[in-house]
Amino acid sequence: MEELSYQMEEMEHQFVEKIADNMRTFGVSETIGRVLGVIYMNREPMTLDQLSEATGMSKMRMSQVVREMIELNIAEKVFKKGVRKDLINVERDYYQTFIALFTSSWRKSVSKGRMFEQHLRQQLQSINENRPHDEKLDDISEEKMNELLKEIKLWFDYYNWISRLIEFFESGEIFKYVPKYIEKK
Template sequence: MAQHTLDTIKRMEEQFVDRIAENMRTYGVSTTVGRVLGIIYMNRKPMTLEALSDETGMSKTRMSQVVREMLSLNVAHKVFEKGVRKDLYDVEKDYYQTFISIFVANWQAVIAKNRAVGKRIQNEVRRFMEGEADNLSADEMEQLNHLLKETEQWLHYYKWLDDLVDFFESGDVFHHVPKPD
């Protein structure tokens, strides 16, 4: 292949990697994770931390952190290749599954955190109301009861979000919004 053709292909692949990186930011994931994801896609085969470090110019320590994040998001996985002694990492090739994995990981964390906050506030309000019942005015009781209702709605909302996450994670979403052929 002529050098011009190779350069053109490389430039187009870099544009593709840049788009993946930008998309990851939209999904609430660092562009660094997106770049590494795109680089492995374009490599078309698993890569070592060393190869990824060379490709990105990042230290192996930083690359290890990025790969761990990708593993926790379920968009990368360690693979075995006979005769290769270093760890190899590959990425999910199905764009739909990549989106679902990121969506699920991000929202599960948000849901868990906000449910805990809602329950903590609810318990705090109830304890306060029980301990101070004799000292509270009608307006103060009304405010506290309103806060309890708000936290109840808050918890219902996060239950709904949890159900939505399950809808994606189970693949049921594709029965309602099918993948194109």
């Protein structure tokens, strides 16, 4: 009986390590993957103390990891009556975890891209406004400015497309076209 228990624990450990490896593939640290796996395999929310003990990490480091997980929308603090400490729970649906990881990084990219686009627009506007009104742009400068304006428009369209893609994933619409499960015949 003890051997069976050991084997089951070992299999759970392998599962946690596979989740950690998957997270690395998705561009997320293995540490986050391990913590996600530990909570997932525990089947119940866990406190920072429990997580620290289960992973061997300090409580301070565990707090940082949990904060990152919450920012990635793959974990949340939950309340349980009679428990005074914060409990951390994770999404149990692999598909939702996948969507949360990717849309989180896409959102950051969209935000940075839009700020860059706005900055370039302001620079071009400043160039136009700050030159003397009687000073005409030479043909080369005017052509470059028009090319930059076209690029900014393409940039804007691209980030709008990513925003629509985020909505497509987060709304679950993706599953109409790429179903979660395929029935075997």
